[in-house]
Amino acid sequence: MEVALFVSCQVPEAGGSFTFESQLLDTLLQLHAKSRHTFILYVSAKEIPTYLLESSLQIVPCYLSKRAKIKLAVLATIAAIIHKIRHPIARFSVKKWREQHLLNLLKIHQIDLTLSLEPNFHTLEYPYITTIWDLQHKLQSYFPEVSADGEWDRREELYTKMLGRAVCIITGTETGKAEIEKFYQIPAERIKVIPFFTPQFALTTKQIDRDAIAKYALPDRYLFYPAQFWPHKNHIGLLLAIKCLKEKYNLEFSLVLVGADKGAKSHVIDMTKELDLSKQVHLLDFVPQADMAPLYRHAFALVFVTFFGPDNFPPLEAMALGCPVIASNVSGAKEQLADAAILVDPTQPEAIALAIKSLAEDPSLRHNLIESGLKRANQWTAKDYIREVFSAIDDFEAIRCNWK
Numbered sequence: 001m002e003v004a005l006f007v008s009c010q011v012p013e014a015g016g017s018f019t020f021e022s023q024l025l026d027t028l029l030q031l032h033a034k035s036r037h038t039f040i041l042y043v044s045a046k047e048i049p050t051y052l053l054e055s056s057l058q059i060v061p062c063y064l065s066k067r068a069k070i071k072l073a074v075l076a077t078i079a080a081i082i083h084k085i086r087h088p089i090a091r092f093s094v095k096k097w098r099e100q101h102l103l104n105l106l107k108i109h110q111i112d113l114t115l116s117l118e119p120n121f122h123t124l125e126y127p128y129i130t131t132i133w134d135l136q137h138k139l140q141s142y143f144p145e146v147s148a149d150g151e152w153d154r155r156e157e158l159y160t161k162m163l164g165r166a167v168c169i170i171t172g173t174e175t176g177k178a179e180i181e182k183f184y185q186i187p188a189e190r191i192k193v194i195p196f197f198t199p200q201f202a203l204t205t206k207q208i209d210r211d212a213i214a215k216y217a218l219p220d221r222y223l224f225y226p227a228q229f230w231p232h233k234n235h236i237g238l239l240l241a242i243k244c245l246k247e248k249y250n251l252e253f254s255l256v257l258v259g260a261d262k263g264a265k266s267h268v269i270d271m272t273k274e275l276d277l278s279k280q281v282h283l284l285d286f287v288p289q290a291d292m293a294p295l296y297r298h299a300f301a302l303v304f305v306t307f308f309g310p311d312n313f314p315p316l317e318a319m320a321l322g323c324p325v326i327a328s329n330v331s332g333a334k335e336q337l338a339d340a341a342i343l344v345d346p347t348q349p350e351a352i353a354l355a356i357k358s359l360a361e362d363p364s365l366r367h368n369l370i371e372s373g374l375k376r377a378n379q380w381t382a383k384d385y386i387r388e389v390f391s392a393i394d395d396f397e398a399i400r401c402n403w404k
Helices: 016-034 066-081 088-108 148-165 174-184 200-204 210-215 235-248 265-274 289-298 314-320 333-337 349-361 363-377 382-400
Strands: 002-007 038-043 058-061 113-116 128-131 168-171 191-193 222-226 254-258 281-283 301-304 325-328 342-344
Touching: 002 016, 016 382, 113 382, 128 148, 128 382, 148 174, 168 174, 168 382, 174 191, 200 289, 200 314, 210 289, 222 235, 222 289, 235 254, 235 265, 235 349, 254 289, 265 281, 289 314, 301 314, 301 349, 314 325, 314 333, 314 363, 325 333, 325 349, 333 342, 342 349, 349 363
Parallel strands: 002 038, 002 113, 038 058, 113 128, 128 168, 168 191, 222 254, 222 301, 254 281, 301 325, 325 342
Antiparallel strands: none
């Protein structure tokens, strides 16, 4: 079959979505010859990365050309003139034209199936396989990042359309599969569980880069939390846990926070000052992936206290790099991390503090977590993931051959 793989070319600052797409795309470029299907890359970025241009796969730029943008601008102007720029009918006309532009490209290349490695769909007119990471707008709709400024409506519209007609929906856990079935009434046989893989950089790094440690002026013993500054990442709960350790148990830990600001960073800074933790908390903003491995390896532990799940990359990265993991006991966490992490209630700062305390007072517990973490991190790689994607495509071939 001819398979169109949509590529968004995420930037590193996107965090987990960049890691997910870039790692899988790189792996597919290595393994595509072992599939009996032909992959064509539909790239939405205007500037196509060099490594894609150097690959043997055909590339179709599907970003809007200057001419297309002019046509859309004309449509928008007409809509404004008739005072319907905010009316659903006006928006639909523009969106419909964009979809038609993509449909024309798919027809030209005689595409049989489209594939998205991230949660998205581009046209309902072709059979497609798509991916779901979480449905937190259903489970925890009160967080502003999944509800404010129309975000809840955007997600709900996207997922309702996308999931209902998908050939196959890929998700990382049985927990995630059950949530898709529950919220969108999708038949179980159309949902395929493929566990999250451990990113390659964490599996191949063996030594601590002392220069990176010096570069960021890191303390000798610190807790590490790489997470973009969203409210759901629960930085405040972690600050309260650090305060509890200091006041109640006379344990003082430094905390290194890494991540791009998504609107909550100023609140974290204010709370750090209010709790009198400024000397203990180090904020590094965005750190390139090349520097992440030494930060994990040098840390006393990863404290990943997010409210969202079921799948997250940092615990797997930490495990691969010999960093013990304390993680939130969100739905699906036990399935993803098994017995290789201490799971805590993210709503209870004292529970987080006690988990950190147990690692500080019990070296054997820390050692056992490191050992079990290394085993868990090596169970599932990006190659395993792509092979399962190939399998999903193979399964649909017998059905797809019945029409042009």
